[in-house]
Amino acid sequence: MKILAIDTSCDETAAAVTENTKVLSNVVWSQASAHTKFGGVMPSLAQRMHEERIDWVIKKALNTGHCSLDTVDCIAVTIGPGLSIALKIGVNKAKELAIEYKKPLIAVNHVEAHLLSPFANNEYLVSSIKYPVYGLCVSGGNTIFVKINKIGSYEILAQTVDDALGEALDKAARMLWLGYPGGAILEKFTKFGNSKAYSLPIPIVGQEKRKIFTYSGLKSAFYRLVEKEKPLTKEKIYNLAASFQNVAFEHLIRVLRFIFTDHRPLNTDHLLVGGGVTANIELRKKLRDLCKEYDIKLHIPYSKKLCGDNAAMIGVTAFLNPKYVPPSKIDRNPNLKIF
Numbered sequence: 001m002k003i004l005a006i007d008t009s010c011d012e013t014a015a016a017v018t019e020n021t022k023v024l025s026n027v028v029w030s031q032a033s034a035h036t037k038f039g040g041v042m043p044s045l046a047q048r049m050h051e052e053r054i055d056w057v058i059k060k061a062l063n064t065g066h067c068s069l070d071t072v073d074c075i076a077v078t079i080g081p082g083l084s085i086a087l088k089i090g091v092n093k094a095k096e097l098a099i100e101y102k103k104p105l106i107a108v109n110h111v112e113a114h115l116l117s118p119f120a121n122n123e124y125l126v127s128s129i130k131y132p133v134y135g136l137c138v139s140g141g142n143t144i145f146v147k148i149n150k151i152g153s154y155e156i157l158a159q160t161v162d163d164a165l166g167e168a169l170d171k172a173a174r175m176l177w178l179g180y181p182g183g184a185i186l187e188k189f190t191k192f193g194n195s196k197a198y199s200l201p202i203p204i205v206g207q208e209k210r211k212i213f214t215y216s217g218l219k220s221a222f223y224r225l226v227e228k229e230k231p232l233t234k235e236k237i238y239n240l241a242a243s244f245q246n247v248a249f250e251h252l253i254r255v256l257r258f259i260f261t262d263h264r265p266l267n268t269d270h271l272l273v274g275g276g277v278t279a280n281i282e283l284r285k286k287l288r289d290l291c292k293e294y295d296i297k298l299h300i301p302y303s304k305k306l307c308g309d310n311a312a313m314i315g316v317t318a319f320l321n322p323k324y325v326p327p328s329k330i331d332r333n334p335n336l337k338i339f
């Protein structure tokens with residue numbers, strides 16, 4: 001099934017062509033540099049930039065994928081969760097094209113797509129994996145750990161009660177005036193820093209049985225520390241970045257470890273991971289080490305482009321879990337859940 005997929009959930013205008021789980025093209029136009037001066041995503045600017053770029057990314061995705069709107073079998077689009085006025089651009093475009101070219105329309109959940117992104121270009125994994133499996137989405141908008149009973153059936157094992165992991169990294173980077181999107185920039189600074197230079201509180205340490213992720217306390221402690229350390233030298237910034245990232249990841253790993261211990265009788269031995277923060281080398285290492293400890297097979301998207309927001313994962317998810325919607329009925333749902 002050849003799918004033209006569209007995603008405009010936040011600040012990336014994305015289109016892709018997929019054939020079953022194979023990625024034929026994956027075009028992402030990032031607006032990040034335009035949002036830098038605001039220190040985060042400015043919704044009205046995101047909407048305008050999606051409007052300006054949507055036709056361009058679709059044309060490029062079709063050309064690179066060597067097909068046309070006449071030859072794709074259907075159109076898939078992210079309907080949520082995400083920024084309402086950003087989602088609207090993709091949903092309206094998909095609806096318009098579905099009507100004009102008489103193609104079926106598939107509505108896709110963005111978080112589900114992050115969870116299933118390791119299946120992209122991995123037909124073997126799709127056919128060999130035995131359910132249930134674990135799924136982890138660590139992005140700018142979501143931090144959620146689930147049990148995947150089968151594709152389309154998700155059970156929440158833990159989720160954030162305040163910020164998402166990526167959001168917390170972005171905010172820490174902003175406190176250090178490092179720019180946006182902060183997670184990737186912070187990672188670069190951590191390479192020169194000592195993660196043990198400052199002592200920051202690991203969230204809910206000793207209370208992992210609560211099965212939540214929370215970053216608000218850590219963020220406040222970091223703010224106070226940054227204020228205390230001012231004026232900031234380069235060396236201090238390196239050490240602050242490394243210390244924050246280390247504790248933020250340590251919290252995630254501790255909660256996962258608790259759940260792995262708790263759920264071992266289920267014999268779930270695969271973990272699918274997706275979302276922008278998955279691009280982080282240190283997080284990958286920590287997840288690899290944890291999975292090794294529990295004899296769990298870790299599956300991460302094959303390219304960094306598939307970790308952050310992209311439309312190839314939308315096409316793959318539309319193929320694996322097609323939710324057909326008549327064009328007259330499709331609508332965005334900024335708070336869409338996966339359960």
Ligand code: KG4
Nearest residue numbers: 139140141166183184275276277280308309
């Ligand atoms: O998946 P994504 O592109 O958007 C959402 O669906 O939310 O994730 C964006 C998040 C941002 O918070 C960004 O700072 C973070 O992923 N991120 C990273 C890295 N690259 C992107 N965080 C840590 N290390 C990275 N290398």
